[in-house]
Amino acid sequence: MHLSPIVSVDWLAKHLGDPDLRVVDATWYMPAENRPGLAEFQAGHIPGAVFFDIDQIADRSSDLPHMLPPPDDFAREAAALGLHPDDRIVVYDGHGIFSAPRVWWTLRVMGFTQVAVLDGGLKAWRAAGHAVETGDPAPRPSQSEARLQSHLVRDLGQVRDALEAPDIQVLDARPAGRFSGAAPEPRPGLRGGHMPGACNLPWSAVVGPEGTLRSPDDLRAAFAAAGIDLQRPIITTCGSGVSAAVLTLALARLGLDEVPIYDGSWSEWGGRPDTPIVTGP
Secondary structure: OOOOOEEOHHHHHHHOOOOOEEEEEOOOOOHHHOOOHHHHHHHOEOOOOEEOOOOOOOOOOOOOOOOOOOHHHHHHHHHHOOOOOOOEEEEEOOOOOOOHHHHHHHHHHOOOOOEEEEOOHHHHHHHOOOOOEOOOOOOOOOOOOOOOOHHHEEOHHHHHHHHHOOOOEEEEOOOHHHHHOOOOOOOOOOOOOEOOOOEEOOHHHHEOOOOOEOOHHHHHHHHHHOOOOOOOOEEEEOOOOOOHHHHHHHHHHOOOOOOOEEOOHHHHHOOOOOOOOEOOO
16 A cells, blocks of 8 residues: 555554554754754654654765765665665654654655655654653664665755756745845854745745644645745755755645755755855745
8 A cells, every 4th residue: 555645643553563664753853952852762752663863864974964865875774774665664753744754755765665754743643642662762674775766856056957947946945034034044154045036935834733734725825825836846945954845745745746855955055155145035
């Protein structure tokens, strides 16, 4: 059975014991919050889950935060977590929906095709009265591999070209204040503002107050209000490639399941002296 991009708590509770199902905790917080995701995993997680650290399973040679790792490195890390491309994998986080879509996207980039995000995350799991485990992750290592799906990723040069192309839309998931340059960036050394021609839809606009993804009708209205034509190509971006994945997940719910992410995002674009930036709405 093929997984949809989003699965419910009820679905996961029903299938938790399936032999081909793996559960991944992807809880991550902004650096300024000083909340390590692993500590929260140890304090309580969905039974059988393993912990995916997006800062560790990353390209360690890059000075940009949590960039995609090389495929061979990813395959090694996935094997250590007991993840195989043939598995069905459900990813969740402690927020509801925030960092889990980044890992959902990463797995898909590496050729894992049966991946979903748990709607509402750990909060919804607890609210439904389901049990949690405590303690360290205890994965059973497996054989794994990675098959890079490069069409799901964009780099700096491709985004430069996209901004010049009349049919491609670049959609920024940062809050409006950061997009306009009125609010400072959370990472030091980055200029404020946005890419010329980019549209803005803060990631929080597609997530409801309970931490669940909004309905398809609400999502269509949100994208339309941001000036996005769902019939034209889209690239999502954000501060460091995390919240952009929330928009990519929302688009997948609408049937656009191959929307790429600019991996370097504003951490790269806003940190360079040779990239054009505009301020204001």
